[in-house]
């Protein structure tokens with residue numbers, strides 16, 4: 001009885017090793033930006049730059065259809081709009097609602113400083129290019145007046 005058990009375990013662990021080896025390859029295959037990097041990108045100036053990139057033929061869709069939240073390029077506007085309705089995109093938006101992890105938070109967890117509740121952000125799917133252009137122009141004008 002004991003012998004057969006150990007045999008089964010051996011083969012299981014062997015299979016597991018193979019899977020984890022492959023998993024490492026695929027884990028980095030579709031690696032995108034981390035959440036704190038995306039929070040930087042979501043600032044209006046950065047978002048404006050990312051959504052108005054120069055035409056680059058090596059990128060999908062010549063780098064003209066970009067999802068800021070997922071840091072992904074799409075081949076055309078239809079694909080981009082379809083992506084906004086997917087689970088992947090919605091999950092990402094939900095994850096971006098909380099404040100990105102920082103060293104300060106790690107210190108607080110270790111007993112340095114007091115607990116501060118994480119901030120919540122109101123994340124919305126990026127507007128159309130024309131709408132974003134308008135928002136950008138309005139805020140730039142206001143900054144000039146002040």
Ligand SMILES: [Zn+2]
Nearest residue numbers: 067069070089
């Ligand atoms: Zn997305």
